[in-house]
Each structure stands twice: as structure tokens, then as C-alpha cells.
Amino acid sequence: MKDQIVCITGASSGIGWATAKALNDLGARLILCGRREEKLKQLGEQLQVEYQLLVFDVRDRKAVFDAFKSLSETWRKIDVLINNAGNAHGLDPVHTADVDDWDAMIDGNVKGLMYVTKAVLPHMVKSKKGHIINLGSIAGKEVYPNGSGYCSSKFAVDAFTTGLRIDLNPYGIRVGAIHPGLVQTEFSEVRFKGDQARAAKVYEGADALTAEEVAEAIRYMLTVPEKVNVADLVLLPTRQANAYVLNRKT
Numbered sequence: 001m002k003d004q005i006v007c008i009t010g011a012s013s014g015i016g017w018a019t020a021k022a023l024n025d026l027g028a029r030l031i032l033c034g035r036r037e038e039k040l041k042q043l044g045e046q047l048q049v050e051y052q053l054l055v056f057d058v059r060d061r062k063a064v065f066d067a068f069k070s071l072s073e074t075w076r077k078i079d080v081l082i083n084n085a086g087n088a089h090g091l092d093p094v095h096t097a098d099v100d101d102w103d104a105m106i107d108g109n110v111k112g113l114m115y116v117t118k119a120v121l122p123h124m125v126k127s128k129k130g131h132i133i134n135l136g137s138i139a140g141k142e143v144y145p146n147g148s149g150y151c152s153s154k155f156a157v158d159a160f161t162t163g164l165r166i167d168l169n170p171y172g173i174r175v176g177a178i179h180p181g182l183v184q185t186e187f188s189e190v191r192f193k194g195d196q197a198r199a200a201k202v203y204e205g206a207d208a209l210t211a212e213e214v215a216e217a218i219r220y221m222l223t224v225p226e227k228v229n230v231a232d233l234v235l236l237p238t239r240q241a242n243a244y245v246l247n248r249k250t
């Protein structure tokens, strides 16, 4: 990974942040993306490697393409893209779910990921090399109660990942996805709109994955020999059997 240019979306928190730290240790050069510039700056200060910050909302199509166009010729030559930005918004049955939550999830988790991919791809296709890892979720493999909006977005990520792998196959570009179960990050706080008590309950007795454990799996996906592509990796806490069976410690 030494000196490779790796772009991480959603680097301002959780899995993206931990992945940046792990890849810093491998000597990669990093492009850190997110909306919260202050957080990205804090992360940058902790890195030893060269890095660039790109501050944009993945839902804003123009902002996405403008951000990547603003990079120098050197930094535009991205070797690895980690499409990590995303969140759940709400946990409600379809008939009471907030349509704004659906917009946020479909526009961010799906369309945003597609925009970023499209913005990064020209160099990879031209140079016939590259690696893209998308953050799916166990919610993109199985649907759970009240999760139809978020699950729909992550099923779409799964489908897009497969399509991308097929389309990029002639160019030798690796495409894979990692699908974590419960990971303790800011995720639930965002889902429950800042309700920290409700967010904490999600992780109670779950021995949830840490962001660092997911980052370690991403590091593995990136460091297998180039002829190997980890196409689909589901990573669960041992206490979690699937999207809705969790053996909590009492």
C-alpha cells in the first residue's frame, strides 16, 4: 500500500476514520472526504502520511464532481476508493416512516456512492488498475423489521457492487464489498437523530464490532495478492447471527 493514493469517503467518523488510521500505518497517501471539515482536519493532524481533504455532501452531484476535479493531476490518480460514507435515518415501518429519511438514505447511501465512483473511475479505467471497496451492510443481505428504507439502500449498494465488478472486469479493476453487522460508531446516534440513550441501547450487551475491527478487515481486503479479489465479506459480532438475531449478554 506504500504511496498508493486511497480515497476514503466518510472519513470524519467511525469506520472511515479507523480505516484512514490503518492505512496511514501502511504508508498510503490519503484523500479524506466528509462534510465535517473540522473532524477531517483533526484526523489529518494524527496522520504521518501525505493527505488531502475533500469537503462535500455525497448527495450533491455537482459538489461531488467539482471536488474530484479540484484535485491536482497527481492526486487524481486514485489507486483505491473506499466508498464508506453513509448512514441510517430512522427505524420505522413503511406507513409511518419519514419520507425525508428515505431521501437521505437513497440519495446518500446509493446515489452518492454512485456519483463518487463515477468521478473516480476515469483514471482507473484508463490505467487498467484500481480497487474499489463499498461499505454495504448485513442490512443489504437481509431485511429486518422497520428497516425497509435503510435495507433498500444497502441492497442497492450490493447490486451496484456486483454490476461494477462485471463492468470493470475487462480492465482488471478489483471491486468488492464488506457487509458489517453491528458496529459501535456514531451510526445509531445519527439514526435516532441525536437520541444518545436510544443509540446506546442498540449496543447493550451486544459485544458489537469496533470500527477498528472493520478497518482491519478492509486492510485485509486491500493487502491480499493482486490476483485475489475479496468480492464479498460479511463481518458480524459473534453474538449476532444475522440482521435480526442477537444474543445479548444479560
Ligand code: NAP
Residues within 6 Å of the ligand: 009, 010, 011, 012, 013, 014, 015, 016, 033, 034, 035, 036, 037, 039, 056, 057, 058, 059, 084, 085, 086, 087, 088, 108, 112, 135, 136, 137, 138, 179, 180, 181, 182, 183, 184, 185, 186, 187, 188, 190, 211
Ligand atoms: P458514522 O460513524 O456515522 O460515519 C458515517 C460517515 O459517513 C461520516 O464520516 C459522515 O461524515 C459520512 N457521511 C454520511 N452522510 C454523508 C453525506 N451525505 N455526505 C458525505 N459524507 C457523509 O457511521 P459508520 O458506522 O462509520 O458508517 C460507515 C458506513 O458503514 C456506512 O455506509 C454505514 O451504512 C456502514 N455500516 C455501518 C454499520 C454500523 O453498525 N455502524 C453496519 C453496517 C454498515 P460527515 O457527517 O462529516 O459528512
